Amino acid sequence: xAEMKKNDAITAQEVDxxxxxxxxxxxxxxxxxxxxxxxxxxxxxGYAIWEQIQHYLDHKFKETGHENVYMPMLISSSLFQKxxxxxxxxxxxxxxxxxxxxxxxxxxxxxxxxxxxxxxxxYAKIVSSYRDLPKKYNQWCSVVRWEKTTRPFLRGSEFLWQxxxxxxxxxxxxxxxxxxxxxxxxxxxxxxxxxxFATGQKTDKEKFAGAKDTFTIEAxxxxxxxxxxxxxxxxxxxxxxxxxxxxLGRDNALHxxxxxxxxxxxxxxxxIIMVHGDDNGLVLPPKVAPIQVVIIPIxxxxxxxxxxxxxxxxxxxxxxxxxxxxxxxxxxxxxxSEYEMKGIPLRIELGPRDLTQNxxxxxxxxxxxxxxVSLDELSDKVxxxxxxxxxEMYNKALQYxxxxxxxxxxxxxxxxxxxxxxxxxxxxxxxxxxCEDKIKQETNATSRCMPFNQEPIGDVCPICGKKATKVVLxxxxx
Amino acid sequence: xAEMKKNDAITAQEVDxxxxxxxxxxxxxxxxxxxxxxxxxxxxxGYAIWEQIQHYLDHKFKETGHENVYMPMLISSSLFQKxxxxxxxxxxxxxxxxxxxxxxxxxxxxxxxxxxxxxxxxYAKIVSSYRDLPKKYNQWCSVVRWEKTTRPFLRGSEFLWQxxxxxxxxxxxxxxxxxxxxxxxxxxxxxxxxxxFATGQKTDKEKFAGAKDTFTIEAxxxxxxxxxxxxxxxxxxxxxxxxxxxxLGRDNALHxxxxxxxxxxxxxxxxIIMVHGDDNGLVLPPKVAPIQVVIIPIxxxxxxxxxxxxxxxxxxxxxxxxxxxxxxxxxxxxxxSEYEMKGIPLRIELGPRDLTQNxxxxxxxxxxxxxxVSLDELSDKVxxxxxxxxxEMYNKALQYxxxxxxxxxxxxxxxxxxxxxxxxxxxxxxxxxxCEDKIKQETNATSRCMPFNQEPIGDVCPICGKKATKVVLxxxxx
Numbered sequence: 001x002a003e004m005k006k007n008d009a010i011t012a013q014e015v016d017x018x019x020x021x022x023x024x025x026x027x028x029x030x031x032x033x034x035x036x037x038x039x040x041x042x043x044x045x046g047y048a049i050w051e052q053i054q055h056y057l058d059h060k061f062k063e064t065g066h067e068n069v070y071m072p073m074l075i076s077s078s079l080f081q082k083x084x085x086x087x088x089x090x091x092x093x094x095x096x097x098x099x100x101x102x103x104x105x106x107x108x109x110x111x112x113x114x115x116x117x118x119x120x121x122x123y124a125k126i127v128s129s130y131r132d133l134p135k136k137y138n139q140w141c142s143v144v145r146w147e148k149t150t151r152p153f154l155r156g157s158e159f160l161w162q163x164x165x166x167x168x169x170x171x172x173x174x175x176x177x178x179x180x181x182x183x184x185x186x187x188x189x190x191x192x193x194x195x196x197f198a199t200g201q202k203t204d205k206e207k208f209a210g211a212k213d214t215f216t217i218e219a220x221x222x223x224x225x226x227x228x229x230x231x232x233x234x235x236x237x238x239x240x241x242x243x244x245x246x247x248l249g250r251d252n253a254l255h256x257x258x259x260x261x262x263x264x265x266x267x268x269x270x271x272i273i274m275v276h277g278d279d280n281g282l283v284l285p286p287k288v289a290p291i292q293v294v295i296i297p298i299x300x301x302x303x304x305x306x307x308x309x310x311x312x313x314x315x316x317x318x319x320x321x322x323x324x325x326x327x328x329x330x331x332x333x334x335x336x337s338e339y340e341m342k343g344i345p346l347r348i349e350l351g352p353r354d355l356t357q358n359x360x361x362x363x364x365x366x367x368x369x370x371x372x373v374s375l376d377e378l379s380d381k382v383x384x385x386x387x388x389x390x391x392e393m394y395n396k397a398l399q400y401x402x403x404x405x406x407x408x409x410x411x412x413x414x415x416x417x418x419x420x421x422x423x424x425x426x427x428x429x430x431x432x433x434x435c436e437d438k439i440k441q442e443t444n445a446t447s448r449c450m451p452f453n454q455e456p457i458g459d460v461c462p463i464c465g466k467k468a469t470k471v472v473l474x475x476x477x478x
Numbered sequence: 479x480a481e482m483k484k485n486d487a488i489t490a491q492e493v494d495x496x497x498x499x500x501x502x503x504x505x506x507x508x509x510x511x512x513x514x515x516x517x518x519x520x521x522x523x524g525y526a527i528w529e530q531i532q533h534y535l536d537h538k539f540k541e542t543g544h545e546n547v548y549m550p551m552l553i554s555s556s557l558f559q560k561x562x563x564x565x566x567x568x569x570x571x572x573x574x575x576x577x578x579x580x581x582x583x584x585x586x587x588x589x590x591x592x593x594x595x596x597x598x599x600x601y602a603k604i605v606s607s608y609r610d611l612p613k614k615y616n617q618w619c620s621v622v623r624w625e626k627t628t629r630p631f632l633r634g635s636e637f638l639w640q641x642x643x644x645x646x647x648x649x650x651x652x653x654x655x656x657x658x659x660x661x662x663x664x665x666x667x668x669x670x671x672x673x674x675f676a677t678g679q680k681t682d683k684e685k686f687a688g689a690k691d692t693f694t695i696e697a698x699x700x701x702x703x704x705x706x707x708x709x710x711x712x713x714x715x716x717x718x719x720x721x722x723x724x725x726l727g728r729d730n731a732l733h734x735x736x737x738x739x740x741x742x743x744x745x746x747x748x749x750i751i752m753v754h755g756d757d758n759g760l761v762l763p764p765k766v767a768p769i770q771v772v773i774i775p776i777x778x779x780x781x782x783x784x785x786x787x788x789x790x791x792x793x794x795x796x797x798x799x800x801x802x803x804x805x806x807x808x809x810x811x812x813x814x815s816e817y818e819m820k821g822i823p824l825r826i827e828l829g830p831r832d833l834t835q836n837x838x839x840x841x842x843x844x845x846x847x848x849x850x851v852s853l854d855e856l857s858d859k860v861x862x863x864x865x866x867x868x869x870e871m872y873n874k875a876l877q878y879x880x881x882x883x884x885x886x887x888x889x890x891x892x893x894x895x896x897x898x899x900x901x902x903x904x905x906x907x908x909x910x911x912x913c914e915d916k917i918k919q920e921t922n923a924t925s926r927c928m929p930f931n932q933e934p935i936g937d938v939c940p941i942c943g944k945k946a947t948k949v950v951l952x953x954x955x956x
Contacts, residue, residue, distance in 0.1 A: 032600060035557060036587065039550035041600055044615065047546050069520035069530065072512045073551075073589075073620055073636055076574075079513060094581050095552075097589065099574040100635075101624030109514065111551075111575065111589075122510060122519055137522065141620075142551055146579030157578075158551055 003140020007280045007337060017223045024273055024478075025152045028282045028342050036359070038150035038157030043265070048290035050160060050266055054140060056192050056287075057162060057264070058183050066136040066164060071118040073141075074109040079117050083242040088117060093145040095157075114427040116210065116235075116261055119165040120243035129248045135269035136177075138164040153270035154227070154478050167245060167257040170372065171236070174258035177439075178232040181262040182215045185230040193268065193392040194285035195219050195275050196401050197229060198424060198473055200449030205433050208261075212236035215384045218448045220401050220454075221274045223396070224422020226448045226475040229271050232262035241367050251432065276366070276395050282343030283366050285393050286386040293382060294339045295325045298332050298351030308375075309350050315379055321386075340365060345389050346382060366393050405473070414474070418443055424475045426451075428468035430461035438463055445474045485758045485815060495701045496629075502751055503630045506760045506820050516628035516635030520744070522778040522819065524562050526768035528638060528744055534670050534765075535640060535742070538662050544614040544642060549596040552587040552618075557595050561720040564594060567687020567918055571623040573635075582746045589622040594688065594713075594739055597643040598721035601735070607726045608647050611735065613654075616642040630750035632705070632956050639743035645723060649714070650685065652736035656710040659740040660693045663708040671746065672763035672871040673697050673753050675707060676902060676951055678927030682910050686739075690714035696926045696951070698879050699752045702900020704926045704953040707749050711741035748956075753875050754844070760821030761844050763871055764864040772817045773803045776810050776829030786853075787828050790838070795858055799864075818843060823867050824860060844871055851902060883951070892952070896921055902953045904929075906946035908939035923952045 010023035011246060025031050030046030042050065058068070074097060081087045090113045097109040112118065142160050150156050166180060168174040182199060189195040197217035211233040219227045240246070240256035249255045276283040286292050293316055297309040305326060313325040319451035324344075326335050332349070339347055350363040360378060362371045366389050373381045404423025406415035417425045425445070429435060438445050450470050459469045488501035491671045503509050508524030520528065532731035536546070552575060568591045575587040590596065601613060620638050628634050636725045642659060646652040660677060667673040685692035689711035697705045718724070718734035727733045754761040755902050764770050771794055775787040784805060791803040802822075804813050810827070817825060827839040838856060841848045882901025886892035895903045903923070907913060918924050928948050939946045 034550045034596065034601065036550060036552055036597065039552060039594075043551065044545035044547055047548055051546065068525050069522055070520035070525055070528075070620070072517035072519065073622065074514055074517060076513055093578075094579070095575050095587075096577040097573050098576045099586075101626070102570050105826035109573075109576075118512065118519075121513065125510065142548070142817060144551065148579070160548060190871075196846070213538060249479075447743050 007341060009279060009341070010279070012279050016201075018276075020279075021274060024277055024281055024341075030269065030273075030282075036157075038147050040152055040156055040158075042160070045290060045399075046269060047271055048274050049220035049284070049288055051190070052288045052290065053268060054162075054193070056188060057184070058140075058190075059359050061138050061164070064136075064184070065179065066138045066166075069083065069137045069139050070141070071112075071115050071122070071139060073111055073112055075115075075117055077108050077110060079121055080110050082117060082120075083239055086210035086239075090114065090145075093147070095144045095146055099350050112141075113143055114144045115139065115141075115143075115163055116165065116239060117243075120245060120263075122168050123257070123346070124243050124245045126147070127167065127245060127247050127368075130158050130250055133169045133247060133257065134167040134173065135162070135165055135175075135219040140164055140257075151270075152407045153266050153273070159265050159267065161263050163261060163263040165238070166260045168260070169247070169249070169258070171258050174234055174236075174260050177260045178213070178215055178234045178262065181260075182217065182230075182232045185217050185232075185264060187407045188264075189217065189219070189229070190394065192285070192287050193272055194287075194390055194397060195229075195271055196394065196398040198226075198401070198405070198449060198451060200451035200473065202231070202449060203436060203472070206447055207435050208233045210235060210238060212238060216449050218475075219271045219275060220404060220423055220475070221271075221478070223274075223402070224404060225474065226424065226477040227267070227271050228448070228477065229268060230262070230264035232452055233260060235261065237258040238394060276393055277343070280337075281293045283393070284343035284345060286345040286390050288429070289343065289345055290322060291324045291342070291344050292322045292386060293324075293346045293348060294335075295323065295328060295348045295350065296332055296335045296339075297325075298349055302325060302352040304355055305350060305352055307353060312348065312350065312375075312378065316382060319379055319383060321382065326424035340361075341383075348382075364389060407457050409458055409462065414439075414462065415443055418445055418476065420475075422476070424448065426457060426471060426473055426475045428456060428458040428461055429472040430463075430464055431465065431469040434467070435461055439474060445476050448477060449473045486695065488690070488757070488759060489820070491700070492756050495890070498755075498757075499748075499752060500630065502755055502819075508747065508751075508760075511629050514635075516625050518630055520638070523768060524747060525599055527747055527750065527762070527766055530766045530768065531666075531670070531742075531746060532640075534666060535662070535752040536618075538666075539616050539640075541656065542614075544616045544644075544664070546619050546884055547615045548619065549590070549593050549600070549617060549882065551590055551746075553595055554591055555586050555588060557599055558588050559620075560595060560598075561688050561717055564688035564717075568592065569883055570903060571625070573622045573624055581590060590619075591623045592739075592741075593617065593619075593621075593622055593641055594643065594717060595721075597739075598717050598723060599853040601645050602721050602723045605723060605725050607722075608728055611647045611725060612644055614642070616640055629748075631744050631751070637743050637745065639741050641739060641741040644738045645718070645728070646738070647725070649736050652714075655738045656691070656693055656712045656740065658740075660695065660708075660710045660859065663695050663710075663740075663742060666742075667697070668872065669693065669709070670763070670765050671750055672868050672875060673707075673749055674872065674876040676704075676883070676927060676929060677881070678951070680709070680927060681911075681914060681925045681950070683914050684925055686711045688713060688716060690716060694927050695747045696953075697753060698901055698953070699749075699956070700878070700884060701752075702882060702954065704955040705749050705752070706926070706955065707746060708740070709740035709745065711738060713737040713739065723755075729832065754871055755821070758815075760817035761871070762821035762823060764823040766870050767821065767823055769802045769820070769822050770799060770800045770864060771802075771824045771826060772813075772822045773801065773826045773828065774810055774813050774817075776827055777802075777804060778829040782809065782833055783828060783830055786833055788828065790853075790856065794860060797857055797861065799860065807893050824863060826860075842867060885935050887907060887936055887940065892917075892940065893921055894924055896952075896954065900954070902926065902951040904935060904949060904951055906936040906939055907948045907950045908942055908944040909947040910939075910944070912944065913939055913941035917952060921954075923954050925950045926953050926955060927951055
C-alpha cells in the first residue's frame with residue numbers, strides 16, 4: 001500500500017474526531033455556514049452528492065408506484081394540533097410565522113417540521129372509497145426544527161429530506177409498505193453509499209411522535225456512535241381517526257385508512273463523511289461521487305500530454321462516467337491534495353514518460369494503492385476499479401460494524417463495552433421503559449433498535465432482573 | 479375534424495374564462511387548496527408536469543456550466559436590508575418568523591421571497607480573486623410572497639421556482655449570461671411547452687427591485703392578457719457594492735463583481751393550461767405531458783383485447799414514451815372524458831373489431847381528429863404524431879400571438895385595440911415613466927417589454943407628443 005500522508009489543512013481524526021468532521025465539511029467545500037445558526041448552505045459539491053441520492057431514491061420510489069407531490073411550507077396551528085402525540089413531540093421545535101405582508105396574522109403559522117398533518121388534511125378530502133386506495137405520495141423539500149445544538153448535515157434547524165406518506169385499505173398493506181421502504185433504504189446503503197446498517201424496530205420510547213411502530217436504519221460511526229439514518233413509520237389508524245380519513249369499504253361500511261410515513265435526509269451526507277473519510281479528507285463511494293475520476297496531466301506543456309488527457313476524458317465520459325480533467329495551472333501536488341480532500345475515487349496521472357510507454361498511473365483514493373495501466377485497457381480497468389472500490393468500502397464498513405456489535409450478558413459488561421470499545425451493545429430487555437431510562441441516564445446510551453433477528457442471548461433483563469422479552473441494540477448516538 | 483363535445487364538469491371558456499381556469503386546475507387534479515390562503519397543494523399530476531420542466535431546464539443549466547446549491551429558507555432582517563431598492567420592493571410581501579423553539583427570537587427572520595441577499599453574503603465570503611470567477615449557481619426551491627389576491631399557479635403566497643445567481647469578472651460576461659439564459663427560457667417555450675413568447679427588456683418602472691436591467695419572456699393568454707413567464711436580471715455591480723463582493727483583478731486592483739439572477743416558476747403551468755386548454759379541459763404539449771399516450775381497451779372481456787393492449791403498452795414504453803393503459807372497470811365513455819380532461823395528447827382505442835382488422839383508432843387531443851392506424855406501423859406513427867401535435871400546438875399559439883400584436887399610432891387607437899381586441903399593443907414611447915403611469919391608470923395596461931426588434935413605427939410618443947425613443951409592447955397582464 002502506498003504511503004498515506006496527512007493533510008495539514010484538517011485536524012487528524014485521532015486528535016479530535018468532531019473537529020476532523022467539521023474541517024472536512026468545510027475544506028471539501030460541502031457546505032458553509034450562513035449567518036443564522038443551524039441553517040447551512042449546501043455548496044455545489046455537497047449538493048451534488050445529495051442529487052445523486054435523490055436520483056437513486058426517486059427512481060426506486062417511482063418504480064414502486066409512488067408519486068411526487070408538493071405540500072405547503074406552512075401549517076395552521078389548529079391543523080397541527082389535531083393529533084395529540086404528534087403535536088407534543090414537535091411543538092417545542094417549531095419556527096412560527098406571526099406576520100405576513102406587513103400585518104400581524106390572526107392565526108400563527110408553523111413552518112413544517114414534517115408534513116403528516118398536511119397530507120392527512122388532503123387525504124381526508126380526496127378519499128371516499130376503497131377504490132381511491134392506496135395513495136402513495138412522496139415529497140422532496142426542506143423542513144425546519146429549531147435545534148439548540150447543531151452540526152453540519154447531522155443536526156440542523158433546516159434540513160433537506162424526502163417524506164413519503166401513504167394510505168392503505170388494510171393493516172397488512174400498510175405494514176408491508178413500511179417494511180418495503182425500509183428495505184429500499186437498506187439497499188441504498190449497500191448499493192449506493194457503501195454503508196451497512198443495523199435495521200430493526202424502535203422501542204416505544206424512541207418511536208416517532210404519533211406512530212404505532214417505527215422502523216429504522218442505523219449506521220455506525222468510527223467513533224463508536226450510532227447515527228439514525230432513516231425511519232419508516234406505521235401509524236395504524238391514529239392519524240386517520242384524528243383527521244377523519246375514512247373510506248367506504250368493500251363491506252359498504254366506513255373505515256379509517258391505514259397510514260405510513262418514511263424519510264431520509266441530508267444526514268446521509270454526514271454518514272458518508274464519517275464512515276468512509278480519513279485524515280486526507282473525504283473518501284466518496286464511487287456511485288454517489290459527483291466526480292468519479294479526475295485526470296491530472298503531468299508536465300502539461302509537453303507535446304501530446306494535454307491532447308491525450310482530453311482523449312481519455314472523452315472516452316471515459318462516453319462510458320457514462322463522471323470525469324473531470326484538471327488542466328488548470330496549479331501544480332500536480334496541489335491537485336493531488338485537493339482531489340484527495342474531495343474524496344474522488346480514482347485519480348489518473350498522465351505524463352510524457354507514461355505516454356511513451358502507453359501507460360497511465362491510477363491511484364485509488366480509498367486504499368492509496370497505485371497501479372500502472374495500459375492505455376488500451378483503461379476503460380475496462382476504470383469501470384472495474386470503481387466496482388472494486390465500492391466493494392472494498394462496503395466490506396470495510398461492514399467489518400467495522402460486525403466487530404463493534406458486542407453481546408452483553410450483564411449491566412457491568414454492558415457499561416464496560418460501551419466505555420472501552422463503543423459501537424452497538426446487544427442486550428436482552430424486559431420491555432419496560434424504566435430500564436431504558438436508567439440506561440440512558442447512567443450511560444448516555446439509548447436503544448437504537450430491536451433487530452429483526454431476535455435470537456435471544458439470555459432470559460432476563462440485566463437491568464431489572466425480570467423476564468426478558470426483546471433483544472435490543474444499544475449505543476451512544478448522534 | 480371530429481365533433482368536440484363540451485365537458486359539463488367545467489365552465490365553458492366563453493361563459494367565464496377565469497372560472498374555466500380554476501375548474502380545469504381542479505378537475506384535471508393539478509392542484510388542491512390547502513387551509514391557508516394562497517398556499518396550494520401540487521397534486522401528483524400537476525407536480526409531474528413541473529418535474530418535466532425541471533428535468534429539461536436542469537439539464538440545460540448544467541450543460542451551460544451551472545451548478546445547483548441550496549441556500550437557507552430564512553434570511554436575517556439585517557442581511558435583507560443591505561440593498562435599498564431590493565428591500566423596498568420585497569418588504570411589503572414578506573412572511574416573518576418571530577418565534578423559534580418556544581422562544582421569541584431576538585431578531586426577526588424573513589422567509590425567502592427570493593435569495594439574492596443569501597447568495598451575495600455567500601459570494602462575498604468565497605470570492606477573492608478573478609481566478610474564483612465566474613460562479614454560476616442555481617437553486618430549486620419554494621419562495622413565499624404574501625399576496626392579497628391569489629390564483630392557482632398564477633399568483634400564490636408560496637410558489638415553486640428555480641433561481642439562478644451568477645457573478646462574473648466583467649460587465650460583458652454578465653450581460654451575455656442574462657441574454658443566454660433568456661434564450662434558454664425562450665427555447666423551452668418553443669421546444670417543450672409549445673408556447674411562443676414576446677421577449678425583450680423591461681422598462682425601469684417594471685424591472686426587478688435592485689436590477690440595473692431586466693429581460694423577460696411574456697406569453698399571451700386567450701383572454702388577451704399577457705403573462706410574464708420568466709425574467710433575467712443584470713444587477714451590474716449594485717448588489718456587489720452593497721454586500722462587498724470584491725475580487726482582486728488581473729490588474730491587481732479590487733473590483734466589484736458583475737452579477738445576474740434569473741428564474742422561472744410554476745406559473746408556467748398556468749401558461750400551459752391557458753394557452754392550450756379548451757372546453758373539454760387540459761390540452762398538454764406532448765413533451766411536457768406526464769402521460770403522452772393512453773390506451774383504452776374496448777370490450778376488454780373479449781378474447782385477446784387486453785392482451786393486445788398490454789403488448790402495445792410495452793412496445794410504446796420501450797420507445798421511451800410515457801404510456802398508461804387504463805384497464806379499470808370504468809366505461810370507455812368515462813375514460814374518454816377523463817383523459818380528455820387531463821389533456822393526454824394521444825388516445826389509442828382498441829376493440830375486438832379492430833383486432834380482426836389489425837387496426838387501432840388514434841385520437842388527437844389537440845384537434846379531436848381520429849385516425850385508423852395499422853398495428854404494424856403503430857410505433858412509428860405514434861412517435862410522428864406526437865411531433866406533429868407539438869408543431870400544431872406551437873403554430874396555433876404563435877398565430878394567435880401574431881394576430882394579437884397590433885400597432886397603435888395614437889392613444890385613441892391604443893385604447894380601441896386594447897378594448898376590442900386585446901393582446902399586445904405596440905406603440906412608440908418617449909421613455910418617461912409618467913406616460914407609462916398615465917396608460918396604466920387610464921387603461922390598466924402596462925408595458926410588458928421593449929422588444930429586441932426596435933424597428934420604429936413612428937417618431938413621437940402618442941401620450942405626451944414628445945420625441946419617441948423606444949418601441950414598447952403594452953398589454954393588460956396577469
